[in-house]
Amino acid sequence: MAETPIRVTVWGEYRHERAEDHVASIYPDGMHVTIAAGITENLGEACTVRTATLDDPEHGLTEEVLAATDVLTWWGHQAHDEVTDDVVARVQRHVLSGMGLVVLHSGHFSKIFKTLMGTSCGLRWRNSDDRELIWTVDPTHPIAQDVPQPIIIESDEMYGEFFDIPAPDELIFISSFGGGEVFRSGCTFRRGFGRIFYFRPGDQNYPTYHHPDVRRVIANGVRWARSDRALRSYPEIRRYEGLTG
Amino acid sequence: MAETPIRVTVWGEYRHERAEDHVASIYPDGMHVTIAAGITENLGEACTVRTATLDDPEHGLTEEVLAATDVLTWWGHQAHDEVTDDVVARVQRHVLSGMGLVVLHSGHFSKIFKTLMGTSCGLRWRNSDDRELIWTVDPTHPIAQDVPQPIIIESDEMYGEFFDIPAPDELIFISSFGGGEVFRSGCTFRRGFGRIFYFRPGDQNYPTYHHPDVRRVIANGVRWARSDRALRSYPEIRRYEGLTG
């Protein structure tokens, strides 16, 4: 439908990378730059990508930026509480009005994701070099195209059930981990006029966002999350007099 | 499963009834009292019902009351903003921990419902004596038992689509109105360990909560929303070392 390039904003907390040598060695320019590169790698001229981070003014998410963003991706971890409520409300309003949102890994516990889900978004976790296998359970979904069955990530943080989210509209991927844990790792949600994709992989301590299949899925998610609606509008309550009113 | 009586708290805003003669003539003791009577009428000794209202201290929803409530029903309209954020957070915490919630009519725009849904909860409305027909589309659901197909409400406020909610886990009822509008009028949602039922009928200007089929559905909803879990607990995030950990 829409044929113009998808305008993507990749948001990154960008704290671990500046404070921890180990993380910096994996993501020397920040995780957001690596994520952005993966999207461009896959979508090419079908997208234009910019980045924004927590310590930018208004976290880089001004009204102007959001109005010019078709799909926002979100990675945060240790500083969820530093994201101001005003910016969270602004992002929520844009999502409900039609902006796509791709939430990555520890973003499950971000204010914006918890606000959009209405739940605690709690889960089980363990950081000890688990192998993750990501199995496709909805092979017709656009987000599941062009990846192997399963995707293999040699080492990543473990997330396990119960993951306290609303039952997803579409469950695309399920992961298993070294201890036999499972996780609903690829989920879609429609909220207002916006599409949301949650994708699990990606702890800061592992080179997950350099993994070609992970990059492919994120790019597929960006493409899927872009709205088909021509105009962005908020789903207002309104009085209605009927067809002849 | 649980065999003890369901402990129900019926919450009512209780403002229209005290300020408007027309509403007082329909609900002389308040809508909450009528709603409570309808639940008792249907569930009898299988429930114990108390009421709470906006102008009670802490809106009648103290920690003690919620801890002793299996299912809370909610009707509010003109004073949504007067419900304090503290009480909303407390109710959300109890729902995610396993308390059932039945949201009625204009409660769609309450803080607690919007918080649990994550969406705007906007819709179309018109107050002009529309006939509402409520059709069952999920006849196996416990909430749909013992009501006619369709339920007929001679006169009520109209609510029309698009209703900005997450796709419900179960869509039980769809209504039509005099102008040909339609509405997803009976919806369930599971959030955390809690069950939520939204049911549309019931404007303060109409005697809807005296209608036997409406009372039956609300009672069915209360019975369905009560948790099977023995203990109430919040779905916390937690570190997990594995089966042998």
Next chain:
Amino acid sequence: MAETPIRVTVWGEYRHERAEDHVASIYPDGMHVTIAAGITENLGEACTVRTATLDDPEHGLTEEVLAATDVLTWWGHQAHDEVTDDVVARVQRHVLSGMGLVVLHSGHFSKIFKTLMGTSCGLRWRNSDDRELIWTVDPTHPIAQDVPQPIIIESDEMYGEFFDIPAPDELIFISSFGGGEVFRSGCTFRRGFGRIFYFRPGDQNYPTYHHPDVRRVIANGVRWARSDRALRSYPEIRRYEGLTG
């Protein structure tokens, strides 16, 4: 994703049009030809459309035709039983292997739809010039793009609930009719590797398939139902020795 033209086969029973003057006056070349024209009108060079009918050899649905069909549309009514079980099994196999299927109106009672749903597909009906209003309840869905809220069809057959189908994966449209009946009139289902869209309007006695919004929705459905998978394959059971097997 796929950028080649969508290869569409429009299947029509083509009996009413040859036996009933009233129907012939509305659809002189057959309903299938009108439906095909509506798809071409909307998708243009993004599709190639051919037609097939019941009285063609093998109903026009040979292995060769289906293998070269990305999306099949289906309209049948009085002669469902004349479709051979062999052809039904062949179409099912292609749908589960990735062919899209758009089922129209009375096709709800076709062998192929009942086979894919597993239910009776019963409903209520009345043929007496009801006005149908079609409301979008999933405005983010690609199939709901570029149509008014509501779509107005001045006169068509009525279908009412309970419609005995599995709960759809996505409920896009709900219709109301002159008697206040409602119907889940736009539903998607994923089965195997195939996508199925059911769309209600279209009795042979009414000029429904000349209606521009109806034509738009069918074309949107065709575009949505085309698989993203490069190859068609059946979801076989298979022994699996594991990653190193």
Next chain:
Amino acid sequence: MAETPIRVTVWGEYRHERAEDHVASIYPDGMHVTIAAGITENLGEACTVRTATLDDPEHGLTEEVLAATDVLTWWGHQAHDEVTDDVVARVQRHVLSGMGLVVLHSGHFSKIFKTLMGTSCGLRWRNSDDRELIWTVDPTHPIAQDVPQPIIIESDEMYGEFFDIPAPDELIFISSFGGGEVFRSGCTFRRGFGRIFYFRPGDQNYPTYHHPDVRRVIANGVRWARSDRALRSYPEIRRYEGLTG
């Protein structure tokens, strides 16, 4: 709601047990007898249980038996094709009319399950003593009550994704296996007026149906699958003249 005992019929193929010493040593009276005992163990006087097997006349599933069955459980494996189409059609009719159905393990490939699902019901499998962990992902569901997180089965056959079923109405359990495979192992489906629960564990070569947690889940499933509707009736198509018709 209904308070009379649930009338359960446990259907077993009962061939492996008579032909293979190893299976006979685990299930000397047949798997169906063990499954029946597990239901009685958990539901006690809340149920009455009988059994039926493939080699009984009409497979033990006469019209009279089905009419007196609230919930049927199904285990079959090597002789799916020997179940006659007439009996499959009869069981389907009863399910759509309100009889509950609990399908176990290799019953995924039975005629009745494939007929009700409309899909291939294919999957991956491996028989090599995998440990299965069964994780609850819908902790509010009645079927998930009173079992540990996770259920641990020391040794069973492996089933892996992609499992070709319609997206379940409710996904309750996800399993992992020794090779890191995952499987949607506890799924509900509503079809017609009937409720269906699929539960994965239970190969004939393992003592799975002696496992107390597995028995608990099957009993929970039986209780859940029993209809709340007072009368059994088929969801017929019918002409409807409207409220005043």
